[in-house]
Amino acid sequence: MELNKTEILLEKYFEGQSSIEEEKELQKYFASANIAPHLKQYTPLFGYFSQAAAQELKREIKVLPRIQDKKRTTNLWLSIAASIVVMLVAGTYVYFDKESPSEELGTYDNPEAAMRETQRALAMLSSHVNVGIESVIVLEQYEDSKNLIFKQ
Structure with a gap:
C-alpha cells in the first residue's frame, strides 16, 4: 500500500469516517513487516484488533439447579398470600370501624x-x-x- 494512501486512511479512521474495508486494509498494512517509521506508533492499535478477533471465549456457563425455580414459585405464593391477608385486614377494619351516619354527616x-x-x-x-x-x-x-x- 502506498504511504500517502495509508496516511489518508489513518486520517479517515481517526475522524470516524472510514469504512470496514478501509479498516481491514489498515490492519493488513500494520500486520506487514514494512511499516513507515513515523507510523510505527499505530502498530499496537491495529495489532490489538487482529489479536482480539482471533481470541475465543472458553468460559463454561453453569446451569443453575431447579432449586431456584422452587424458590421463585414459593416467593410468588408467599407474596400472593401476604397481599390477601392485607386486603382481609383492611376490609375487616373498614367493616367494623363504622361510626353512626348522623355523627359523620353532620345532620x-x-x-x-x-x-x-x-x-x-x-x-x-x-x-x-x-x-x-x-x-x-x-x-x-x-x-x-x-x-x-x-x-x-
Whole structure:
C-alpha cells in the first residue's frame, strides 16, 4: 500500500469516517513487516484488533439447579398470600370501624340549627373565595404593569 494512501486512511479512521474495508486494509498494512517509521506508533492499535478477533471465549456457563425455580414459585405464593391477608385486614377494619351516619354527616334534627350551620359554612367558603379573587386581582394588576413596561 502506498504511504500517502495509508496516511489518508489513518486520517479517515481517526475522524470516524472510514469504512470496514478501509479498516481491514489498515490492519493488513500494520500486520506487514514494512511499516513507515513515523507510523510505527499505530502498530499496537491495529495489532490489538487482529489479536482480539482471533481470541475465543472458553468460559463454561453453569446451569443453575431447579432449586431456584422452587424458590421463585414459593416467593410468588408467599407474596400472593401476604397481599390477601392485607386486603382481609383492611376490609375487616373498614367493616367494623363504622361510626353512626348522623355523627359523620353532620345532620340536624332542628331545621333552624341546620340553617345556621349552613350559613356559617357558606360564609367561611365565601371568605376563602374572596381571598382567592383578591389574589387574582393583584396578579392582573401586575400583568398590566408588566405589559406597560415591556410593551408586548
